[in-house]
Each structure stands twice: as structure tokens, then as C-alpha cells.
Amino acid sequence: MRKVLICALMTLLSISAWATPSGLDWLSRMTESFEELSYDGVFVHQEAGMMNSMRIRHGLIGGVDYESLEDLDGQRIAVIRADDSIICVFPDKEDYANGYVPGEPFKRFAKLDKERLQRAYDIRITDHSQRIASRQAVKIKLVPKDEFRHGHVFWIDKDNGFLLKHDVLDHDNQLLERIQFTSVTFAPDLKEDDFTPSKEAYIQRFVEVEPQTVKRNWQFDWLPTGFDLVWQEARQMNPQTNMMLLSDGMSTVSVFVEQTQQKRPQTFMNMGATVAGEQSINVDDKTYLLTMVGEVPAITIQRLMAVIMPKQNDD
Amino acid sequence: MSKYSDPYNSGAQDSLSAFLDNEATPADIEALLASDMQKLAQKVDSYHQIHQSVQPDSEQWIFDSGAFLNGLHDKLDAGIEDSNVLAFPKRNAMLNSVSPEPVMAEQTASSEPQVKPVRKHYWSGLAVAASVAFAVVLGGNVLLDSNDGVATPNFVANSNAQAEPLATASSADTIRLEDNERLQNYLRQHAQQASMTVGQGMIPMAKVVGYPQGNAQ
Numbered sequence: 367m368r369k370v371l372i373c374a375l376m377t378l379l380s381i382s383a384w385a386t387p388s389g390l391d392w393l394s395r396m397t398e399s400f401e402e403l404s405y406d407g408v409f410v411h412q413e414a415g416m417m418n419s420m421r422i423r424h425g426l427i428g429g430v431d432y433e434s435l436e437d438l439d440g441q442r443i444a445v446i447r448a449d450d451s452i453i454c455v456f457p458d459k460e461d462y463a464n465g466y467v468p469g470e471p472f473k474r475f476a477k478l479d480k481e482r483l484q485r486a487y488d489i490r491i492t493d494h495s496q497r498i499a500s501r502q503a504v505k506i507k508l509v510p511k512d513e514f515r516h517g518h519v520f521w522i523d524k525d526n527g528f529l530l531k532h533d534v535l536d537h538d539n540q541l542l543e544r545i546q547f548t549s550v551t552f553a554p555d556l557k558e559d560d561f562t563p564s565k566e567a568y569i570q571r572f573v574e575v576e577p578q579t580v581k582r583n584w585q586f587d588w589l590p591t592g593f594d595l596v597w598q599e600a601r602q603m604n605p606q607t608n609m610m611l612l613s614d615g616m617s618t619v620s621v622f623v624e625q626t627q628q629k630r631p632q633t634f635m636n637m638g639a640t641v642a643g644e645q646s647i648n649v650d651d652k653t654y655l656l657t658m659v660g661e662v663p664a665i666t667i668q669r670l671m672a673v674i675m676p677k678q679n680d681d
Numbered sequence: 682m683s684k685y686s687d688p689y690n691s692g693a694q695d696s697l698s699a700f701l702d703n704e705a706t707p708a709d710i711e712a713l714l715a716s717d718m719q720k721l722a723q724k725v726d727s728y729h730q731i732h733q734s735v736q737p738d739s740e741q742w743i744f745d746s747g748a749f750l751n752g753l754h755d756k757l758d759a760g761i762e763d764s765n766v767l768a769f770p771k772r773n774a775m776l777n778s779v780s781p782e783p784v785m786a787e788q789t790a791s792s793e794p795q796v797k798p799v800r801k802h803y804w805s806g807l808a809v810a811a812s813v814a815f816a817v818v819l820g821g822n823v824l825l826d827s828n829d830g831v832a833t834p835n836f837v838a839n840s841n842a843q844a845e846p847l848a849t850a851s852s853a854d855t856i857r858l859e860d861n862e863r864l865q866n867y868l869r870q871h872a873q874q875a876s877m878t879v880g881q882g883m884i885p886m887a888k889v890v891g892y893p894q895g896n897a898q
Contacts, residue, residue: 400882411887420887435883437890445883445890529884545884596878609870613878620871635864640888642864657864659871 389489389506394478395527396520400424403526407499407550408438413543413638425556432561446561455563482615486511486592487518496521498530499547508616513537514590514666515617516639526552534639534661542639543661578602582610584623587673590614590666612660612670619660619670626655632671634664643667649676 387395404425411418421436436444444455483489493505503521510517517539521531528550534543582600592614600608600623607624632645641664644657656674658667868888875885 409884409887411884413888418887420890422883424882433883435886435890443890445886447883529882532884545887596874603870611874611878618871618875618878620867620874622867622870638888640868642868644864657867659867661875 389491389508390478390480390483392491392504392506392522392527393483393489393520394480396522396529397478399523399527399529403528404553404556405528405550406554406556407547409545409547409550411543411545413640414636419548423554423556423560425554425560427556427558427561432556432558434561444563446563448561453563455567479615482592482594482613483508486515486590486614487616494524499550501525501528501530501550503530512591513663514593514669515614515662516542518616528552536639537663580608583608583677584610584621584674585677586612586670587675588669590669593619617661619658619662619666621670621674622657622659624655624657626653628655629653630655632668634667636664641667643671645671 406421406423406425408419408421411420418440419438421438422434423436424431424433426432430449432446432448434444434446436442441456446453446455487508487510490507490509491504492507496503496505498521502524504524506520506522508518508520517535517537519531519533519535520529522528523530529545529547530550531546532544533541536542578601579597579599580602582595582598584600589612593612594614596611596613596618600610603609603622607622610621610623612619612621626646628646629648630644630646632643634641634643636642639661640659641662642657642659643664644655646653646655648654656671658670660667872885872888876883
């Protein structure tokens with residue numbers, strides 16, 4: 367009898383554990399929801415004292431995957447994706463200057479790297495009963511394990527895993543950046559017309575160009591825990607500039623290296639959670655300009671700039 | 682005491698009144714740039730109600746935060762040659778956040794250069810109306826020598842590369858506007874890649890689509 371009870375208890379516990387998703391499970395669900403759900407929502411993006419409202423839509427219409435992001439406050443610029451084609455919509459040609467040329471479409475979202483995230487953050491569910499945009503939400507905190515990344519708080523829809531609110535916090539828990547939905551509907555009745563720019567608008571069309579992969583000539587002698595190169599090789603942006611990408615599964619740092627004639631001192635800039643640093647370095651008789659951009663503390667960019675070096679031949 | 686220390690106090694009300702009356706000084710502009718847009722919108726409404734009560738036939742106002750910011754930036758740019766206009770003063774606090782630990786910040790405080798008030802710089806190129814306002818936070822490699830226990834191999838010793846001398850605060854303060862286009866392009870590339878890496882759909886693109894267009898060229 368006792369064995370039966372123990373077995374029953376174990377079964378109940380295992381069912382309970384399976385039925386109660388962890389913070390990581392919620393984050394994983396959130397990542398999937400952006401691809402799987404159809405939605406039409408308005409969110410506010412706040413960063414560095416600026417605030418902007420934007421509309422985001424996503425839906426599968428006639429076998430075509432549509433997605434759009436529209437600026438509601440400023441100059442009504444929108445980016446529309448239809449499968450692998452990108453359309454940038456400007457109110458009129460005057461607003462189109464040097465050209466906004468997306469390098470790639472947005473559909474190939476990486477899956478959540480749970481192992482890497484756990485190395486870099488303590489992930490906790492802190493509240494099961496939050497309410498955002500009239501939706502019930504679970505609050506998930508990502509507390510960084512070191513000073514080389516920011517903290518994150520996510521409010522995730524309890525019903526479908528959709529991201530309703532996201533705060534980025536600095537080391538002192540000060541808010542750096544926030545996105546928050548004010549309204550969102552799921553399974554909206556979206557039509558092709560919803561992703562068709564008006565005739566008066568100025569449109570730039572772009573079709574995916576496979577990024578050119580080139581040999582990576584640079585390496586890092588140190589990386590913050592959890593960070594790694596997303597691509598083993600580099601991407602060529604133009605004949606002079608190569609790009610590398612680092613990520614810890616939540617934060618990313620882009621590294622741009624270009625040959626230059628001009629020497630530059632080390633300079634840092636920031637806006638909200640985003641920090642950019644640049645510096646020129648000399649390698650033999652050549653000068654290169656390093657530019658790093660990422661949603662990380664300045665110290666991370668600074669350290670990375672100190673440890674990047676030409677790749678050794680035996681690597 | 683600067684208005685920055687309390688950007689939501691009544692000083693912002695005075696600055697807002699001055700701005701709406703086209704009498705804003707650089708100090709008013711900087712106070713407004715450091716203020717919360719939602720609270721400013723409320724203040725504009727109340728200002729308008731007062732205005733309506735005095736002049737019932739006056740023009741209807743609608744608060745557009747984008748247009749409002751553009752106006753601020755226009756005035757800021759107009760005055761930037763004449764005064765040491767500050768913008769986004771909270772960025773001065775960056776020194777704290779870049780310090781690995783508060784204790785270490787105290788230990789290294791004496792060796793850190795003085796941080797000058799930051800001046801606003803645009804990442805223009807204005808591709809997507811996205812002249813993103815970055816602030817130069819500090820010049821100089823103030824942290825590389827901090828002894829925080831993290832191994833940071835000496836760059837020069839491990840390679841045949843040599844970094845340029847470190848910037849001084851003044852050189853960081855004069856980032857060249859012709860670099861803005863390059864930086865903006867990098868920011869876009871970064872946002873795009875982030876959108877594919879962090880699993881939040883197009884939301885990371887918001888920062889390059891939505892910000893008001895600056896005027897710096």
C-alpha cells in the first residue's frame with residue numbers, strides 16, 4: 367500500500383513539474399510566439415528620454431508570411447516584410463535619403479539557447495498575476511550573473527506566450543529601455559491590403575541578398591561568460607567592412623572592422639541600453655577602425671575592444 | 682542647482698512655458714529633453730486649457746511627442762554653436778554603470794578623468810527617419826586598468842596590433858558629424874541582427890524606425 371502511495375505521489379509530482387513551466391520555458395514560448403501567432407498590436411518604445419509608439423502586425427495570408435512595423439508618432443515610416451521581400455515605406459520621397467537597406471529579412475529567428483542563457487543569468491518567475499494591455503501576464507526576471515550585461519524583465523502573456531512588456535535595467539536596476547504593448551489582438555483579420563503601402567507613399571523594395579561570408583580575420587582573447595560568436599565566419603558588408611556578431615542568447619554585440627586611413631581615439635556613445643564604441647588600431651602597416659554596438663554596459667564594449675586581435679594562423 | 686537633478690519638478694513647467702512661448706533658453710531646452718514626455722504632454726494640456734480660458738478662439742493643440750522632440754532638437758541645434766548645451770544629462774551617470782562594482786569605482790575614482798558634460802550627437806544619415814541621438818558618454822579608457830579580477834589580456838602584447846592613444850574627454854566631445862552615417866548604418870545592421878537573435882520579432886527594429894529625425898548632417 368505504501369509503495370502505491372509513493373508511486374502515486376511521484377507521479378503527481380512529475381505531472382506537477384511538467385505542468386508548471388519554468389522561466390526558461392516561458393522565454394522559449396515567447397520566442398516561438400513571434401513566429402507562430404498572428405497579431406496586431408500597438409506598443410510604446412521608451413529609451414533615453416524618448417518615447418515612440420509603433421504598430422506591429424504579423425500574419426500568414428495565402429501562404430505568405432507578412433510582418434510590418436509602423437511608426438505611429440513620427441514620420442509614418444514602415445517596414446513591411448512579405449516572406450523574403452522587404453518594403454520600406456516613406457511618407458514621400460523627401461523622407462528617403464541615403465536609403466534604408468535591410469540586409470536580411472526578419473523571419474529567421476534563432477531558437478532560444480537555454481544553456482547559454484542559464485550561464486549568464488538567473489532566471490526567475492517573480493509574479494504570475496500581472497496585467498498588461500488587458501492581458502494576464504507572467505513576470506520573468508533575468509538577473510545577470512556579472513557586470514557585463516544588463517538585467518531584463520519580461521511580462522509574457524499567460525495564454526499564448528506573447529511578449530507584452532520588456533524592461534532593460536542597468537546594474538543599479540535603473541530603467542534603460544522599455545517596450546510595452548498598450549493593445550494587442552490575436553488572430554486578427556489581416557488582409558494583403560493591410561500590408562500594401564498607399565499609392566502616395568514612396569517605396570523602396572528589397573529582396574534578400576544572401577550575406578557574403580568571408581574568412582574571419584579577428585579573434586577575441588576573452589569573452590564574457592555565455593557570450594560567443596553567432597557566426598563562425600565574418601559577414602562582408604562592403605569590400606572594406608566586415609561584421610561579426612556576439613551574443614549571450616539575450617544581448618548582442620555587433621563588431622564592425624573596416625580598414626581606414628584615419629586614426630581615431632577610443633570613444634563611447636550611448637542611448638538607453640545601447641552602447642557604441644569605436645577606436646582605430648594599427649596592425650603592421652595598416653590601420654583598422656573597430657566599431658562595436660550592443661545592448662550591454664560600456665565596460666563590456668571596452669573590454670571587448672581591449673581583447674580583439676588579428677586571428678592567429680593556427681586557429 | 683541644475684534642473685537636471687529633478688527633471689520632473691516645477692522647473693520643467695517653466696521651461697515648457699518658455700518653449701511654447703518661443704522664449705526657451707538652452708537651459709530650458711536641456712531641461713525639457715531630460716523630462717518625461719508623458720508628463721510633458723499633461724503639462725501641455727494644462728497649459729492649453731489655461732490658454733483656451735483666456736483666448737477661447739485660439740487654435741486647438743494636439744501634443745505630438747515626435748514633433749515636440751523635433752522642435753527641441755531644432756532649437757538645440759540652433760544654439761549648439763553658441764553655448765555648451767547639455768543633452769541627456771543622465772548619461773553622465775554612465776561612469777557609475779560602467780564601473781564593475783561600486784567599491785571598485787571608489788578605488789579607481791582618483792585615476793579616472795573628469796567627465797565633461799556630454800553634448801548630444803546624432804547618428805544621422807536619416808535613413809529611416811532614424812537619426813538616433815547618441816550621447817558621447819566618456820572619452821578615454823578609464824576602466825582598462827581597473828583591477829577587478831577579470832582577465833583582460835594585453836592587446837599589444839598578444840598581437841602585432843597597437844591601439845590608438847586614448848581619447849580625452851574633449852576629443853570625445855567632438856565626434857565628427859560625417860561619421861554619423863556610418864554609425865547609423867552600423868546601428869541598423871545591429872538592430873536587424875538582434876531581431877534575429879533575441880527572439881522578439883521585429884521589436885528590436887523599433888529603435889531604428891521610430892525615433893525623430895535629427896537635423897545634424
